[in-house]
Amino acid sequence: MKNSDSAISPAGTLNDVLSIDQHGAVALDPEQRALLASDVSWLEYRAEFRRQMIKGGFLKHPWRSIFEADMIFTLIGHKWLQGEILTLKQVATYFKAFASDVTISRHIDDMVASGTLVRTPDPEDRRRLLLMPTQRLFEIGRIFLQARKEIARKHGYIYDPARASAEQ
Template sequence: MGDDDNKVTSEEIGASPAVTFNLDDCTIDAQERAALGIDVAYVQWRADFRRTVIAANVLNRPWRSVFEADMMFSIVAHRWLAGRAITHKELATYFEIFVTEATVSRHLDDMEESGMIVRQTDPDDRRRIFLLPTRRLETIGHGYLQARIRMMREHGFVWNGGEAAGGAKAIDPARAPE
């Protein structure tokens, strides 16, 4: 999160009443509504995309969980673009609260079977398995990312040219700034 992000605490969540309220009383601002609109547009695009991938016979069956599979693809690709491939064990830590490591493994089996990722053993430590994106995932990623960019523009977000990241490569949030 950036410095200007307000983190919601567990106390604030617990203190918020579980009752509905009038739209006039809503405190969500225009930028937050735009982000919400992007999420909804993404879900709509994602459903169409899944139908396309299944029709192309890339998948033998739909992925087990849309959220989990999409996030795993994103994390694998993002870490690879940041110059540091992610390991199976590291990926599992992102999901440890709501899925087991076995579930992550089943997702990875599906992804490997569909040609989206490859597993590569670390030559320096044969116990570590790196997850690497394939050209197929890159092709799909272009479509996905272009759709996300279009949705963001439709909701008023503007690209700053990567100035915050130095324009060089993906920022790896798991690494401390150098």
């Protein structure tokens, strides 16, 4: 193990067990630590958010893994806001590394049952089913994203698109 006076960096032995007195020496800069704290705050909020959505009857049917569901909702909502409607096959392709086609299909079933998505036949090819968001999805998303903004601000992040584009 490393001495607590020096920074613990990836160059050390990766299998070293860290003792709690070394928590300040891990080689993470303040921005990285803030991101980590933001992620933990988000996890805490996300668990409570799910409980409140179910308790309040906002969701007609709870979904399985909230993290997989969040990824699917984010993808479908974001693409729809950009003018693109996705199919189950497209969503499954995006998440192939994380979940099987069957798992994605079950999530979509849960989302349809919860009233956040609707499967609609593609008018150009009736064999394809388009995944259409409902107003319920965007209301949940609005609440969800407002919380993400507040958590990010709490940890020092400020929306500044002009500065971000200048730094690229």
